[in-house]
Amino acid sequence: MTEKQTWSQRFESALxxxxxxxxxxxxxxxxxIEYDITGSQAHAKMLAHTGIISHxxxxxxxxxxEQVRQEYRQRQFQPGVDAEDVHFAVEKRLTEIVGDVGKKLHxxxxxxxxxxxxxxLYLRDQIQxxxxxxxxxxxxxVDIAEKNVETLIPGYTHLQRAQPVSLAHHLLAYFHMAQRDWERLEDVYSRVNISPLGCGALAGTxxxxxxxxxxxxxxxxHVYANSLDGVSDRDFVIEFLCAASIIMVHLSRLSEEIILWASEEFRFVTLKDSCATGSSIMPQKKNPDVPELVRGKTGRVFGHLQAMLVIMKGLPLAxxxxxxxxxxxxxxxxxTVKACLEAMTILLQEGLEFRHQRLATAVTEDFSNATDVADYLAARGVPFREAYNIVGxxxxxxxxxxKLLKDLQLQEWQQIHPAFASDIYEAITxxxxxxARNSYGGTGFEQVRQALVNARTQLSVK
Incomplete structure (x- = not known):
């Protein structure tokens, strides 16, 4: 049987x-442990400040x-299972160092x-x-986007070619997802940063x-205004796990695109050796392990969120x-979130190259300019729905x-509708x-350049 714990005078035998x-x-x-020590130091100061113990x-x-902290950092203090938890471990070692006064800490x-x-305290640091x-x-x-304002890439809806977009515009979509993540964590932080210390077991002291x-x-x-709530609240944990899950959603979506882009079917990017692996049997392979792992690890963060919701849903106070x-x-x-953010940042910065010639070719080999033909007619007085049906x-x-639309002769265009003129060819390049998509927030080059200026401004906010 194990040694009796602190409360064991109530019990006749140990666990x-x-x-x-x-x-x-x-x-x-x-x-x-270090957060426990920091919190305990503040508690000790408060006890002395209020006269509950002497200065x-x-x-x-x-x-x-502080000595316990240094012993832990130097690996001189490494508590085992007999300590039960970090709180008892620290208190026990403290009492060994300072004697019976250590028993007053609690x-x-x-x-x-x-x-x-x-x-x-832990989560507050990690959020930052x-x-x-x-x-x-x-x-x-943003660094990559600034170099690729006029690089074009096929844009997709339903994973079907839709309209070409600026590569910078595409990358900035992920910038804005990450910006919401950054702001969301700041909001979560405000509810993490509330002190339950002094709530006692459940009713104060x-x-x-x-x-x-x-x-x-x-x-x-702030401090919790209700002691029952203070010791039993884990909303801040759920909120953090939710924010973490959304971060992983965004990283997983980008991962999926990189995996597709690196495939032979797309060939939009080339993976560098520093961020790819090979096959154990197929020597020609170069595998996108980083984005695949990020995509896979997303599920474990989702799982922790679900587990926390299930833990909390039936707990009575306190x-x-x-x-x-x-x-x-x-x-x-x-x-997981920290590792995935680090890996994806390295992958983008050092691990892949966009294949500009392939991208330039890709945006010319489909009908993703069809909407612009309909817009061309609509700008010349044809009702858009009618223009839409004509182009269809x-x-x-x-x-x-x-044929592609660019291959049609002018005579063929004018047989389709007399509003077509020779400038149709320029309009559908x-x-x-x-x-031409110069509406606010659109992929037009002017808009993208301004979006990059705005992004740099946002990055300057700490």
Whole structure:
């Protein structure tokens, strides 16, 4: 049987070893150790500030906790499963360092508000790191876009050729997705940055604590106004996992496009050796492992979001042990998002090249200029729906004849409708098709150049 834990005077025997292992969270919540120490230092200062303990005791606790931090960083302190969780591990080591005064640290505090504080401190840091990674990702997208304003690429709807667009315009779509991710995380941060410290187990405490004092020390914006809510709230975790899932959606969509673009069927990009792998049996292969892994890892983040929703949906107030299950999902989602953002940023910056000649050819080998023929007629007084039907018939007969619209003779155009003149050929060139779409937010070159200026302005916001 294992050694009795702190609460064990209530019990006649210790936990069964298998149950102790099952109950323990130290194997993963050790990730929170420095945040636990930081939160405990603020709590110790508050206890001294309010006179609950002496200033000398508060200083001893603070310094002892700092020693624990340094021992952990130097790998001199590595608690095992017998500690159960990171909170007991730190408190036990602290008491070994400073003596009985270490036992005063937990005055006016529960593990319930303690773990909530630690998790928020951790997630607060991680959100800021992910936001910076999003900025790096966006910067690379803009860098590439600035070099490809007049590079054309087929645009698709339903994965069918639709209309040619500026490659820069296409890349900026992902810039704006990432911008929403960046802003969304800022919004999530505002609800992460609320202190539950001092809520106790569920009902507050009889000690004259100052929750705002400790919250200020930890740079929280607010404190929970209801102790029950404070120890049981995991909305901020769900919100973060939702934001993380949306980031992964965006990365997965870009991954899917890169996978298609790198295929022999598309041949829009070439993967560089630094970001591709080969086949174990087919020597000619160059595989897009980075985007495939990003696409695959997206599901695990979705899974953590679903798991957290299921955990929370039936929990009565206040704290329940089920909430221990939030940690691994948070940690894994953070690590997954950060790894995928880093990998995709490197892939874009160093791992692929756009095949400009292939792209230039691709936008000339289809009927993606058909809408511009209809627009041509509409600009000359033909009702658009009528023009649409006319051009539909032209496309049908051209396909049957094995021709593209650019191959039609002027006489053929004028037989279709007398409004056609020799300028139809310029109107349906891919470059003009793109340049003409100069409405706000469109793919016209003027609009794209202004969009790039706006993007650089957005990147300057920290």
């Amino acid at each position: 069964h070893p298998a149950i102790a292992r099952f109950n323990a969270s130290i194997s993963f919540d050790i990730e929170l 000398a005791e508060g200083e001893a606790l603070f310094n002892g906790l 005055t006016a505090r529960s593990r319930n508000d303690q773990v909530g504080t630690d998790t928020r 790191q992910i936001r910076q990674q999003l900025r790096n990702f966006q910067t690379v997208l 009889t000690f004259p604590i100052d929750r705002h004092y400790s919250a200020n020390l930890l740079h929280f914006d 704290y329940n042990k089920d909430l221990q299950e939030d940690k691994e999902g948070i940690f894994d989602s953070v690590n 018939k032209v496309v049908k007969t051209s396909i049957a004849a094995g 891919p470059r003009q098709v793109v340049a």
